[in-house]
Amino acid sequence: DTGVSQDPRHKITKRGQNVTFRCDPISEHNRLYWYRQTLGQGPEFLTYFQNEAQLEKSRLLSDRFSAERPKGSFSTLEIQRTEQGDSAMYLCASSLRAGGSYEQYFGPGTRLTVT
Amino acid sequence: GENVEQHPSTLSVQEGDSAVIKCTYSDSASNYFPWYKQELGKGPQLIIDIRSNVGEKKDQRIAVTLNKTAKHFSLHITETQPEDSAVYFCAASIDQKVTFGTGTKLQVIP
Numbered sequence: 001d002t003g004v005s006q007d008p009r010h011k012i013t014k015r016g017q018n019v020t021f022r023c024d025p026i027s028e029h030n031r032l033y034w035y036r037q038t039l040g041q042g043p044e045f046l047t048y049f050q051n052e053a054q055l056e057k058s059r060l061l062s063d064r065f066s067a068e069r070p071k072g073s074f075s076t077l078e079i080q081r082t083e084q085g086d087s088a089m090y091l092c093a094s095s096l097r098a099g100g101s102y103e104q105y106f107g108p109g110t111r112l113t114v115t
Numbered sequence: 116g117e118n119v120e121q122h123p124s125t126l127s128v129q130e131g132d133s134a135v136i137k138c139t140y141s142d143s144a145s146n147y148f149p150w151y152k153q154e155l156g157k158g159p160q161l162i163i164d165i166r167s168n169v170g171e172k173k174d175q176r177i178a179v180t181l182n183k184t185a186k187h188f189s190l191h192i193t194e195t196q197p198e199d200s201a202v203y204f205c206a207a208s209i210d211q212k213v214t215f216g217t218g219t220k221l222q223v224i225p
Contacts (some may be wrong), residue, residue, distance in 0.1 A: 004158075031211065042119075042204045042215030043159065056212065091158055095211065102147045102166070104213060106158035 002026075004107035006092050012113045013082055020078045021110045025094030032075050033104060034067055035091040036060065043091050043106075049075060050097060082114045117142040119207050121216030129224050134192045136219045138205035141186065145207040145214075148181060148188050153202045153218075162203075163190070195223045 005024045013019050025032050031050050035043035046065070047057045051072035061067075064082075069075040079086055089111050093104040118141040128134050140148075146167040151159035165172045165179045165188065172179050176195075181188045188207075192199055200223045205216040 033211075033213075040218070042121075042206070042218055043213075045212055045214070048211070093158075097211075102208065102211065103149070103161055103164065104211070105161060106151075108156075108158045 004092055004094050004105055006090075006107040006110050008110055009108060010111050010113075012115065015082055015084060015114055017082055018078065018080045019082060019112065020076055021090055021092075021112075022074060022076050023092030023094075023107060024074045025092070026096075026105060029094035029096045029105075030072070031095045031097050031104075032069055033093040033095075034075070034077050035093065035106075037089040037091055037109070038087075046077075079112075082112075084114050087112055087114045117145060117207055117209060117212075117214040119205060119214050119216040121205050121219060123219060124217065125220045125222070127222045127224060128195050130195060130197060132195055134190075134195055134199070134221055134223075136190045136203055136205065136221075138188050138190075138207075138216050139186055140188070140207040140214075142207070142209060143183075143186065144209050147208040148179070149206050149208065149213070150177075150179060150190050151204045151206065151215075153204065159204060192221075195221075197223050197225050199223050 033048040034046040037043040049069040089109040093106045095104045149164040153159045178191045
């Protein structure tokens with residue numbers, strides 16, 4: 001068990017560019033979550049997957065955001081036409097939906113800076 | 116939707132003293148309450164959690180209490196150590212959708 005990993009750890013991009021982040025969950029976990037965290041705030045839920053199905057999306061997830069988990073393993077989060085307000089830490093978490101398990105385990109995050 | 120309030124926003128204690136962080140939630144349907152510790156530049160780390168059918172849970176120096184009637188829950192850290200310094204987040208969850216508080220920056224002074 002190597003934990004949740006995210007790539008890249010840091011991304012600096014110019015306004016208007018597209019960016020894509022990757023998350024690799026803990027290997028046996030079937031649920032995967034994306035959160036956004038701005039400075040001084042707690043993480044805010046964006047979306048989550050059970051296996052390859054995207055089950056819920058927050059209203060924070062505008063049309064410029066899209067997330068996929070094509071084979072029920074790793075996931076990608078893409079932001080199109082980035083804006084300065086997109087600057088934040090993007091966190092991924094995973095959990096195992098079995099036997100009433102609730103625990104979510106977080107990765108180290110991808111810090112996005114839009115200039 | 117769920118709203119979680121957390122107090123205090125900053126807390127300084129002397130090494131060896133206890134620290135208490137308090138949270139309230141709004142949605143009575145919330146049934147799972149995790150606490151996370153986040154160090155600078157890292158993702159949140161789950162340190163303890165409690166489910167709605169339990170009133171108290173303890174793990175070594177850390178304990179959490181839950182009052183469902185009042186919709187309050189609290190984190191207690193005893194015998195604090197400098198390595199406990201971090202930002203702590205409470206959270207409330209319904210069906211695995213987790214709402215976080217705004218965090219408490221704990222500083223343990225050696």
